Amino acid sequence: MASQSEQHLLSVGKQCSHQTCGLVDFLPFKCQHCEGSFCQEHFMVSAHKCPKYDETKYNRVSPNCPLCNVVVAVRPGQDANEAVENHFLRDCSVMTGKIKTKSTPTCARVRCGKTLFAPIRCNKCNQQFCPAHRFPTDHNCSPTSAAAQNKTTTSLTANSRLLNLNAKASAAGGAAVGAIKTMATNVQAQATASRASAAPAKATQPVPTTAATSSSKSNPFSKTDRRARAERESRRKAMQERAKKGLLSEEEKLALAREEAELAQSGGGKDKKDCVVMNDFTGAVDNSGFSAVHVELSDHMENFTIGHDPLSLERIRGVLVRLEDTIIFSLIERAQFAQNPRIYQRGAFEELTALGFQGSWLEWFLKEIETFHAKARRYTRQGCCPDEYPFTSDLPPPVIPSLKFPKILYPNTINANPSILSFYIRTIVPRITRRATLALAVSKRAQGITGDDEFEDDGNYGSAATIDVEVLQSISKRVHYGKFVSESKFQDDPAAFIPHILDRNRSALAGLITKPEVEQKLLQRLLKKALTYSQDFGPDGEIKPHPNGNGHASVTSKIDVDGVVEFYESFIIPITKEVEVDYLLQRLEGLSEEDIENLKQKKKV
Numbered sequence: 001m002a003s004q005s006e007q008h009l010l011s012v013g014k015q016c017s018h019q020t021c022g023l024v025d026f027l028p029f030k031c032q033h034c035e036g037s038f039c040q041e042h043f044m045v046s047a048h049k050c051p052k053y054d055e056t057k058y059n060r061v062s063p064n065c066p067l068c069n070v071v072v073a074v075r076p077g078q079d080a081n082e083a084v085e086n087h088f089l090r091d092c093s094v095m096t097g098k099i100k101t102k103s104t105p106t107c108a109r110v111r112c113g114k115t116l117f118a119p120i121r122c123n124k125c126n127q128q129f130c131p132a133h134r135f136p137t138d139h140n141c142s143p144t145s146a147a148a149q150n151k152t153t154t155s156l157t158a159n160s161r162l163l164n165l166n167a168k169a170s171a172a173g174g175a176a177v178g179a180i181k182t183m184a185t186n187v188q189a190q191a192t193a194s195r196a197s198a199a200p201a202k203a204t205q206p207v208p209t210t211a212a213t214s215s216s217k218s219n220p221f222s223k224t225d226r227r228a229r230a231e232r233e234s235r236r237k238a239m240q241e242r243a244k245k246g247l248l249s250e251e252e253k254l255a256l257a258r259e260e261a262e263l264a265q266s267g268g269g270k271d272k273k274d275c276v277v278m279n280d281f282t283g284a285v286d287n288s289g290f291s292a293v294h295v296e297l298s299d300h301m302e303n304f305t306i307g308h309d310p311l312s313l314e315r316i317r318g319v320l321v322r323l324e325d326t327i328i329f330s331l332i333e334r335a336q337f338a339q340n341p342r343i344y345q346r347g348a349f350e351e352l353t354a355l356g357f358q359g360s361w362l363e364w365f366l367k368e369i370e371t372f373h374a375k376a377r378r379y380t381r382q383g384c385c386p387d388e389y390p391f392t393s394d395l396p397p398p399v400i401p402s403l404k405f406p407k408i409l410y411p412n413t414i415n416a417n418p419s420i421l422s423f424y425i426r427t428i429v430p431r432i433t434r435r436a437t438l439a440l441a442v443s444k445r446a447q448g449i450t451g452d453d454e455f456e457d458d459g460n461y462g463s464a465a466t467i468d469v470e471v472l473q474s475i476s477k478r479v480h481y482g483k484f485v486s487e488s489k490f491q492d493d494p495a496a497f498i499p500h501i502l503d504r505n506r507s508a509l510a511g512l513i514t515k516p517e518v519e520q521k522l523l524q525r526l527l528k529k530a531l532t533y534s535q536d537f538g539p540d541g542e543i544k545p546h547p548n549g550n551g552h553a554s555v556t557s558k559i560d561v562d563g564v565v566e567f568y569e570s571f572i573i574p575i576t577k578e579v580e581v582d583y584l585l586q587r588l589e590g591l592s593e594e595d596i597e598n599l600k601q602k603k604k605v
C-alpha cells in the first residue's frame with residue numbers, strides 16, 4: 001500500500017491512457033490528435049493506435065517530378081498518383097514543352113532531394129547540395145569538369161532517371177512510393193510513346209544558315225513580330241553557345257532542340273530538301289546551302305531524328321559502351337537454355353518444309369521477325385544512315401512513310417551479318433549454353449537417356465530462337481556502328497585516309513582506325529560488367545556467394561564470363577574494324593578528282 005507521501009506523488013503524475021498500460025507518468029505526453037496522456041512508450045500515434053490520427057493529413061510526401069524535378073504538391077486527402085498525373089499533363093516543362101521557370105533546386109545527393117533555398121555548390125563535382133550533404137564525403141562526390149558533370153547529368157536516360165526516382169521513392173517512404181512507381185511507369189510509357197511518335201518531319205527540314213527566319217504563323221514584315229523573332233533568335237543563339245560549353249540543363253537542351261526543330265520546320269524561303277545534309281560529302285558546301293545545327297542532347301542517343309552531332313566520336317563510343325550491356329544481358333538470357341542444335345539445322349523441322357520454307361528454325365524466326373520489323377520501317381534504305389541491318393533479304397516496304405534520316409554515312413553496301421550469324425551459331429551458342437546443355441544431359445542420363453539424345457535439346461525452340469534474334473541484332477548493330485566510327489575519323493582528317501583509300505591499302509587503313517588503348521579498356525570494362533551483371537542475387541538482394549566453373553571464385557555467374565570477353569576480343573572487335581576498313585574503301589566512290597582534292601583540304605576544327 002503506498003504511503004501518504006507516495007499517495008501525494010501519485011496525484012502529481014498522470015496514468016497512461018493506453019488500455020494495457022496505466023503507468024503513472026510524472027511527465028506524461030499529450031497526444032495532439034486524441035488529447036490523451038501517455039507514457040513515453042505509448043505517446044506515438046502508432047503505439048496507441050490513435051483513433052483520431054488521419055494519415056492522409058499528415059504523412060504526405062510531395063514527390064519530385066522525375067522529368068522536371070519540380071516538387072509535386074499533394075493536397076490533403078489527394079492521391080499522390082493523381083497529383084503526379086495532373087502535373088505531367090499540365091505543368092511538367094518536359095512533358096508539356098513549356099519552358100520551365102527556374103525551379104527551386106534540390107539536393108543532388110541520392111535519396112535526399114531536399115528543396116534548396118540556399119544551395120551549396122560542391123567545388124569538386126559542381127552539383128548543389130543541402131547543408132547536410134555539402135561535403136564530398138557526404139554525397140559520394142565524383143569530381144568531374146563542370147561541363148562533363150553537366151553532360152553526365154544531361155545524358156540521364158529515362159531509365160536512369162527512373163532508377164533515381166525509385167531511390168527517391170524508397171527514401172520518401174510509403175505514401176509516395178505508389179505515386180512514384182505509377183509515375184515511373186507512365187514516364188516510361190510517355191517516353192516510349194514520344195520516341196515512337198517523334199516527328200521526323202521536323203528533323204528533315206533544312207536549317208538555314210542565315211539568321212532568324214520568319215515563322216509561318218507570324219507576319220515577317222510587322223515590327224513587333226520582327227522584334228519577337230529577334231529576341232527568340234538571340235535567346236536561341238545564347239543557348240547554343242551555352243550548349244557548346246555543356247552548360248545547359250536537360251530541360252533547356254530539350255527546349256533548344258524543340259526550338260531548332262520549329263525553326264527547321266519554318267524552313268525559310270529556300271526549297272525544301274528531303275534530307276538535312278549533315279555533312280557535305282564532296283568537301284564543298286552542299287548545294288542546298290544548308291548545314292544542320294546539332295544540339296548535344298546525350299552521349300548515348302542513337303535517335304537520329306533529334307538534332308545532335310551524330311558523328312561525335314564520344315557519342316558513338318558511348319553507344320558502343322551501351323551496346324555492351326545489351327549484348328551481355330541477351331547472352332545471359334540465351335545461356336538459360338541448352339544449345340538445342342536442331343534449331344540451327346536446315347530441314348530439321350518438317351513443319352517448316354511443309355510451309356515451303358527451306359531454312360533452319362532460326363532462319364525462319366529471322367525472316368518472320370524481320371518481315372514485321374521492315375513493315376514497321378525498322379530498316380531504312382541501305383547505304384544512307386541506317387544503324388539496323390537485316391539478316392534476311394527480300395523484305396517488304398514499310399507500311400508508313402519511311403523516316404527521312406539526315407545523311408550521315410556515305411552510301412555503301414557493307415553488311416557483315418552473314419559472318420555474324422555463322423560465328424554466332426558455330427562458336428557463341430555452343431560456348432554460352434554449355435552449362436545448361438551439360439545440366440540437361442545429367443538430368444537425361446538420370447532418366448536413362450544416353451548417347452546423342454542426352455545432348456539433344458530442352459525443347460525451348462521458340463524461346464531460344466527469340467533470344468537468338470535479339471543477340472544477333474545487338475551484335476549486328478554494334479559491328480555496323482563501325483561505319484559511324486570510320487566516317488567520324490575520316491572527317492576528322494580526310495587527307496590522312498585518302499592516299500590509302502586510293503591505294504586500296506587495307507593494312508594502312510586498319511592502322512589508322514585502330515586504337516589499342518580503347519580496345520584494352522573495353523575488354524577490362526567488359527570483364528567487370530559480365531562479372532557484375534551475371535551475379536545471382538538472393539531474395540533480399542544479397543549476392544549468392546559460391547564458387548563456379550569460371551574460376552572467378554566466391555561469386556555466382558549466370559554466364560561464361562571469359563567467353564563473353566573472348567567473343568569480343570576474337571570476333572566482335574576484329575569484324576568491327578573490318579567493317580570500318582570496308583567502309584573507308586567505299587568512301588570515295590563516285591567522287592571526282594576535284595571533289596577528292598576539296599576533301600583533302602578539309603579538316604574538322
Ligand SMILES: C=C(O[C@@H]1C=C(C(=O)O)C=C[C@H]1O)C(=O)O
Pocket residue numbers: 317482485513514515516518519522572573574576577
Ligand atoms: C570503335 C573504334 O575503332 C576501333 C574498334 C574498336 C572496337 O571495335 O571496339 C575500338 C577501338 C578501335 O580500334 C574506336 O576507335 O572507338
